[in-house]
Amino acid sequence: MRTRTAGRVEGISVNGPLIVQSDKTLLLEVDHELADACRRAIAPFAELERAPEHIHTYRVTPLGLWNARAAGHDAEQVVDALVEYSRYPVPHALLVDVAETMARYGRLTLSKHPTHGLVLTSTDRPVLEEILRSKRVTPLVGARIDADTVAVHPSERGQIKQTLLKLGWPAEDLAGYVDGEAHPIDLAEDGWSLRPYQRQAVDGFWHGGSGVVVLPCGAGKTLVGAGAMAEAKATTLILVTNTVSARQWKHELVKRTSLTEDEIGEYSGTRKEIRPVTIATYQVLTTKRKGIYPHLELFDSRDWGLIVYDEVHLLPAPVFKFTADLQARRRLGLTATLVREDGRESDVFSLIGPKRFDAPWKEIEAQGYIAPADCVEVRVNLTESERLAYATAETEEKYRFCATTATKRKVTEALVRRHRGEQTLVIGQYIDQLDELGAHLDAPVIKGETSNAQREKLFDAFREGEINVLVVSKVANFSIDLPEATVAIQVSGTFGSRQEEAQRLGRVLRPKADGHEARFYSVVARDTIDQDFAAHRQRFLAEQGYAYRIMDADELLSEG
């Protein structure tokens, strides 16, 4: 239809790997020869949003641009990176917007004043006037010291940063960190060493001061925490999701660092030890008694030099509130999946700190540090009577019904049979269903009511290979280190939770001794709400490049 006459213009990167979209997303063609260079150039300011197989999507957000400013990049570098790698001309409006957005950073600074304590200073008086007129800022600031300076209540340091960020005038925090009570900690790198990406993550965090490190499940986030502690060499408070996880942290720290058992305390429902390194559970911190949180005092009980938040995407709201008051201490957030179904990702960034390191799962997999996984969605056809029962079920019961059908159970059993001899986890949401599966598979069931001792015993037996199949409830979603698990079968979940799906996949991603592939099955009832939830659950992993294969349950059942 079109005729073309001339060749391409010279001197313009007509075939770069990057396409800059007008909605500020960046599309990176992965297979392009310049893709890696481009990725490095845009990583400081663009958030990786999706990483499927061919084209990765990054997004340029104000937060990302400000973080880049905070890390010492300027608008010129950002514009250069975009222009250099872009295949098509970059929309001028976008470049202007980048420059304008970045220019907003640093007009306000938080710093320590020798006499007035924490102060907010502005190089641009109208901006200061504008923000001081905001109702949300007024309660956070104290007296006006001079035309360009206003005092800030030290306890509101986090709050005011968060508020200013929302107002679009991010403050540069130059007030620094307290060193905390010194305590010698070193990595005991005997026969192992931090992997390159772990080292990068530690460095990125340490230079940034505070922040979040995002690494896939099984990629060794604990070691990043240990590395950060070895940098801080100070008393450390580690917040984890549950007791089992706390024990694993302790075990790992003793093994990997110069710390001894005695230096590490556990602060949980059962034990209340406060030692130079203290590992506390979110649960105990958020226990409420007579309207107050008695255990939040833990934050003040020592002069902590570092606070590590494990699985920071699960950070409960009261801890959020308290974290805002800890801005003078270094904070490290660790997570595999920074997606919160409550949409509070940005609170994590503003309170813990910006994302300091992020690695796509597939990249770590390519480096061999996590096992490759084959994700399969098994679609189960419900029987006529099940469909009828599903159709007439109450709305709130529908998911439970279709997620726990007998057909699904049969398919699950077939899957377990198929992988006989391999270490298999069956993961589900509903206890009845799990009990039934446990009975049919003749496998032990771990659920909320299982005691910690019993859990550890079963996990040990599984690690040792004494048990092949373990049926677990959502207690095993996180931080359970089961390196030998190679097959996970998910029979039901917490509705459409994306991070749960990712965490469950994470259970089988520890690299296998023989390097073979992990399998992750998600058993889904076709044409029901179960399928819709499954589609939503898979989005995070699909965007990380895990291509789900779909399998018909009938094929599976017919093979035997």
Added chain:
Amino acid sequence: MSDGSSSPSTAGHTPGGPDVPAAASGAPRSLAEALRARDDASLAALLRARPDLLAPVPGDLTQLATRAGTRASVVRALERLDRFALQTAEALAVAPDPCPYGILAGLMTGDHGPDGQPGATDVLAALPGAVAALRDQALLWGDDERLRLVRTARELLTPTASRPSPTGLGPTVAEATAGMSPGRLQEIVATAGLPATHDPVSAVAALTSLFTDRDRMSALLDRAPAEAHQLLGRLVWGPPYGEVTANPAPPVRWLRDHGLLLPVSARTVVLPREVALHLRGGRAHRVPEPVAPPVPAVHEHRPQLVDANAAGQALAAVGTVEELLSSWEDTGPLVLRAGGVAVRDLKRTAAVLDTDEATAVFWIELCFGAGLLAGDGEADERYAPTPAYDDWLELPPQDRWAALAAAWLPATRTGALVGEQDAKGRTLSALGPGLDRSAAPEVRHRVLSLLADLPPGGAPDHGALLARLAWEHPTRTPSDLRPRLADWTLIEAERLGVTGRGALSTHGRALLRAGTRAADDTPAPGTVADPGTTAAAAVPAARPETPGPEGAHPHPEPPHAPTPAESAAAAAAEAAALLGPLLPEPVDHVLLQADLTAVAPGPLVRELADTLAVLADVESKGGATVYRFTPGSVRRALDSGRTAADLQAFLAEHSRTPVPQPLGYLIDDVARRHGHLRVGAATSYVRCDDDSVLGEILADKRSAGLGLRRLAPTVLASTADPAALLAGLRSLGYAPAAESATGDVLVARAAAHRTPPRTAPAPVPDGPPVPDGTLLGAAVRAIRAGDLAATAVRKEPAAPSTPLAPGELPRTSAAETLATVQAAALTGSAVWIGYVNAEGAASQRVIAPVRVEGGFVTGYDHTSDEVRTYALHRITGVAELAEDQV
């Protein structure tokens, strides 16, 4: 004003004898004589520069001079002067009339000549050019010893109390003392130490000569108290008026007593012009600006980068227009009763385009201007794409862009005004009335020309550009749109991809070349206002050579020159040809990914884009397009008649990568459930418990016309409406009963809506079009011939040129009456006529002629406050009105 004459004849021209060729020797004594002395080329240049003089072609040079002196025409000409020419004219207006060149130069540079102030050399260098320009424009006549501003221009530029001049000078001593009592004058003369005289005229003369004598004046001022100097310092550069109290302070009293401040009213005093000039060292202007401010390039981008950016934007522009119009083709917004689009619809459209409302207005107006969009003319009138849009869609992208750009360049509709209020307080709406601004194309053209003067890839400083435009075209009122129009031009040019990163692109340059060519012949009066004509003569370095100012050369174009429309079309084609290779090659494939997205890594070929737009939702636009497949989008594709197999094959064919399994499953799953329920349209139905009766009806041949179909054993559906069905069944011999019509649904799919054929709105240029060479040549010949006839033999005695006594009817010749009335009709101004009615009664009337034809003039009669028609032959004479009389 200065001469206080109420003569109806216009500047310099006295009808009749005195300006007969007898004056050929020596200096011209009137504008008409000065014009007569010019050669044809110079006359043609005048007519080109002031095309309003040509409508209609004047009968002779006297008429031409008359018309050139009319107020409206002079205002127009003054508005088109650059700042230095205007400053020169302003200086002349405060100088004696006639004014020798030397005095004018003194006013421009000050008493000390070229050494007096920095830049004086430039002033002296530029002044001959400015004088020549004024003379070319017939605003100035007379030789260098006797320079005379056309009287109307002088009146317009001479400072008065109500209309201060940019010079900041006040009235002369003679003017300021006009109403003063002789006794008061005597006191001033005495205080100033001048010999007493009882004659006020000689007193004023003595005072004037004191004030203009630098030495005596300095001596007088030396005696003034220090505070008085401060006071004078405040008034010297204007405004020259000051408020005084009833009992003023001693320094003020001293100044007043010496006549250095003259009373205007009880509380106001004025600094006489002569005093101010003395204090200023003889300068009429604080800062003469002889040289056009340069517009340097502040950013020098690589031209390729500029072109690439502009091309990207051009592609986006074409895409946006398509998106806009396709969103309006189902149900476009309703046309408001007053015309235009409602704010609500505008907001919705802006949301669709993912932009702000101002930008959306630009695109809407652009489509309208390009004739792609119009009201459909139906009862509930809506906006919809025109058939021209379908043709436009068929064009390759570069031609689509060229069509838009070619419509934008000469457009007078100014969408950026939307949301503001007109003079009557009505809010201007997009596509509504009242958006035409005749200056827009000229400003647009000038801005782009200035960009074109920069080296390729050069982007100017915004402020410098505006300063240059302000110099070339000084704004006289704060409401002047020009600076804003210039702003909008820069924004819109960027949006449209004419410029990239603020610099003119190669294809933009090509577009403009035609604009320049056309500007010689078309309304864009860029050449008229073209400061190059004045500045370039004196300061050639101030202006880089461009092909632009050809228009200034007084050579008529060759008669076979292309018409403006042709050259514009040629330029658009040239621009399109340059743009074509810059646009990305359309791609014919997409990349399918397992997260159910498809990425098109560039603009897609049309068929592929159309199909994908149905099959998937667009998630992100730009250089590439990201599509997402959802059950809804797949269902939409199935609804449009495609089968799952079609879709699978389509994806497999156009994907560079294997179709991911989840996508295949998605399509199959949706397809499996698609069409399970069937919905159809039936207009009526027949139901009967006895299905054999229904069978009987179906079997009857006569029922064929009823469109019956069996849906169930006891139900027939029909395409006939219930009444027709009832009638049909009755004619078959049945006795059907009508049922209350509930539950039968009419489903009609709306077709893409088009208006009837529409033409694009024509730009509304300001004033008559600039005549082309042929017309000019003919006009000059005609005027010469007429002039010869009018001046050759004169049998009848010359008409009396004595000023009219009050109450006397104005008397002018028939030709002059016609010319003046026609000029008034053109400019819409009012004239004063003497009229003798059918009964022979004479009267004077003030009318604003609207139409002059067939020997009658129709106009609004201010005297009787209604529109009336007068026979031209009954008009005894006509005179222009001073402005304040209307």
